[in-house]
Amino acid sequence: MRPGESARAARRRAPEERVGGVAGERVWFRWGLRAATLCLGLSVAHAAAFSSARYDAATNELVVTLAYGGTNPNHQFTVQWGACRPLGSNGNHQIVADVLDSQWDDAALQQFTVTVRFSLAGMSCLPAAITLRTAPRYEYNLQVP
Numbered sequence: 658m659r660p661g662e663s664a665r666a667a668r669r670r671a672p673e674e675r676v677g678g679v680a681g682e683r684v685w686f687r688w689g690l691r692a693a694t695l696c697l698g699l700s701v702a703h704a705a706a707f708s709s710a711r712y713d714a715a716t717n718e719l720v721v722t723l724a725y726g727g728t729n730p731n732h733q734f735t736v737q738w739g740a741c742r743p744l745g746s747n748g749n750h751q752i753v754a755d756v757l758d759s760q761w762d763d764a765a766l767q768q769f770t771v772t773v774r775f776s777l778a779g780m781s782c783l784p785a786a787i788t789l790r791t792a793p794r795y796e797y798n799l800q801v802p
Contacts, residue, residue, distance in 0.1 A: 707797040718774040726765025733759040741782035750785040
């Protein structure tokens with residue numbers, strides 16, 4: 658409270674003007690929440706998201722369409738396959754694959770879309786339920802015979 662100010666008048670002041678106690682904690686909490694929201698927004702801006710994904714039996718490839726932000730359309734996407742795990746007793750498997758962007762830290766000034774193909778040649782882990790992932794936690798699930 659300010660000198661000569663009633664408790665009621667002090668409570669009516671904007672939280673930013675109050676000092677200490679619960680009101681001060683609320684101000685810091687709101688500023689922290691705003692900062693976290695800004696950081697989350699920036700990381701999402703740099704992420705690639707799946708538009709679609711399908712299996713092409715004729716070429717034995719995954720055909721994946723990605724939407725991403727950047728300063729240029731020249732991002733290269735690669736896949737990093739995880740471990741093959743049995744899924745049930747019917748011979749099916751489960752694989753998690755991380756889709757990596759060569760320019761993951763490119764400023765998201767424009768939006769681009771690209772279709773990439775990932776070969777399944779030589780993969781002994783089929784049929785499989787495949788989970789494709791990009792940062793920060795975008796996922797796309799599909800079944801490959």
